[in-house]
Amino acid sequence: MIEFELTDKQNMLRETLASLGKDVIRPQTLAWDRQKAVDEQFLRTFYTMQSSLRGPDNPMEDFYEGKKKRDPSKPVQTNRTAVVGCEMLAWADASIMLSLPGPGLGGPPVRASGTSEQKERFFGIFKNMDDELRWGAYGLTEPGAGSDVASIRTSCKKDGDAYILNGRKCYITMGGRASWVVIFATVDPALGRAGQRAFVVEKGTPGFFVGKLEDKMGLRANETAELVLEDCRVPVANLLGGEEKYETKEGFMTAMKTFDATRPMVAAMAVGIGRAAYEYARDFVKENYMLSRPIPRYAAIVERLARMNRNLEAARILVWKSVAMADHHQPNAKEASMGKALAGQAAINACVEAIEICGAHGSLKTDHALLEKWFRDIKVYDIFEGTGQIQRIVISKRLLTDLKSF
Ligand SMILES: Cc1cc2nc3c(=O)[nH]c(=O)nc-3n(C[C@H](O)[C@H](O)[C@H](O)COP(=O)(O)OP(=O)(O)OC[C@H]3O[C@@H](n4cnc5c(N)ncnc54)[C@H](O)[C@@H]3O)c2cc1C
Structure with missing residues (x-):
């Protein structure tokens, strides 16, 4: 397949x-x-x-x-x-x-x-952006509710033809520039997953503000924003899927379905950064070591290159498997998590090892040296869209509920 x-x-x-x-x-x-x-x-x-x-x-x-x-x-x-x-x-x-x-x-x-x-x-609004560039964003995480998605506290209360939203979202990618953000809120925190609703909140809606923009270690050129909702009146027409959808746990399921689609993309990005670091180290070795030099140090270095390459290739294959399943309209939650868990770790290791292989040169911050940037950029790939630990929990839950799977 x-x-x-x-x-x-x-x-x-x-x-x-x-x-x-x-x-x-x-x-x-x-x-x-x-x-x-x-x-x-x-x-x-x-x-x-x-x-x-x-x-x-x-x-x-x-x-x-x-x-x-x-x-x-x-x-x-x-x-x-x-x-x-x-x-x-x-x-x-x-x-x-x-x-x-x-x-x-x-x-x-x-x-x-x-x-x-x-x-x-x-x-x-994205069909034609010749006049102005536009963005959308996804607002799930809150202070105190990151991995534990079920414990979000942003509230939504029905009032006539609208819901009143109150709460705070953090670390939202492109949240400050977005024309609209999918905001997850709850009608009652005690209901856990069943209480969750997903709204599209449009820029300029009274009571919807951009808070601070984060100063990050990596991915510094990409905006990460805090969003604030204060008595923000969102029309019922912006409740994703309409009210009848929420008789089940649709709000929570919407968040989870998003991850099945986005985790492979995020994992593929990690493979891309890891591969950049690997290729840099490989070329450095080619330039700085004689391939015929029979010294143990050289053998140890090429063994490390081989391991970096092998793990990145394995991660890419898992990612491709997870998207092949999505393209064949098959559930892919376990495979999406497997790809994300492996890609994040393989790419972090590749960035660390590439710096080590290049020695002091690898740690330089110059106009040409991107290794140091890749090293800063990669860490978050084991954090956002579900941390590595959370991916392993998702995988093990699936393995234990589906004992037929290998
Ligand atoms: C650059 C960046 C961009 C982001 N973009 C977005 C975005 O666009 N939209 C959005 O909604 N969010 C976004 N996030 C937030 C991101 O999804 C969360 O940071 C992530 O889910 C982890 O949540 P947390 O930071 O609260 O960490 P926590 O959940 O507090 O986790 C802290 C540590 O505890 C571990 N842990 C937590 N629960 C368990 C458990 N049950 N078992 C074992 N270990 C556990 C975690 O693995 C982690 O190591 C972004 C984050 C960053 C850094």
Whole structure:
């Protein structure tokens, strides 16, 4: 079921992003890191280029469509194309990947749970961004409710044709610039998962504010914002999926379905950063060691390179398996978590080992040395979209409930 061959379109996407990454993105990436923002002109140029690359395989097409055009029984390649693009763009610069205009992490919940009218309304604003770049975002995490998603405290109370939201969301990717954010709230914390609701809260809604912008160790060019809701009146029409959906645990399920779609993308990005570090170390070894030199130190170093490469390749294959399942419309929660857990760890190890292999050179902060940046960027890949520990809990729960699985 897993295709190892890329389609011609996917190969073209890879090659285009590789040359853009090498010639255009990497030379600017440290400047963006310092100024804590990706250059808006670059994002605009990239958006125009992406629009022209868009084809039947392009994952964004599904986001933009209000109604599904495709036969849901037929496999597609949308998720696979997305992970190929995510890996390659993160190889160039992960901050860009997370800063691209579009619905971002807010896309999957609207796609999974929104009504046709909501999809049309919320995705419609991204159809044409020639006038202005726009973003969507995903607001689940709160101070005191990160991994423990069931314990969110942001409240929602019905009042006529609206809900009144009160609470605080933190670490929201592109939250400050977003035109809308999918906000998770609860009608009653005592109900746990059953009390959760997902709303699309639009920028400019009275009572909806951007709080502080975080100063992070890595992914510094990508915005991470705090969002505040104070007596924020959100129309019932913005409750994702409509009220009848919430007779079950739909709010919580919306959050979880989002992770099944986004964890493979995040894992692919980790593979991209890990591969960048691995390739840097490999080239450094090629340049600085004679391949024929029969000294134990050299053997130990190539053994480390082999291990880095092997683990990154294994992570990529798991990611591809998880998206192949999604493209075949099969549940992929366990595989998405496996890919994320392995990719995060393999890529962190690759970044650490690459610095060690390059010795003092690897730790330098210069205009050319990206190893130090990759080392800062990668750590969060074992934190957001569920930490490594949480992925292992998800996997073990699935293994214990489905004893037939290997
Ligand atoms: C750069 C960045 C971008 C982000 N973007 C978004 C975003 O767009 N939207 C959003 O909603 N959130 C976002 N987040 C938040 C992110 O999803 C959370 O940080 C993450 O879920 C972990 O939550 P926490 O930070 O509260 O850590 P905690 O949940 O407090 O975890 C702390 C430690 O305890 C461990 N732990 C927790 N529970 C268990 C358990 N049951 N068993 C074993 N170990 C456990 C964790 O693995 C971790 O090591 C972002 C975070 C960052 C850093």
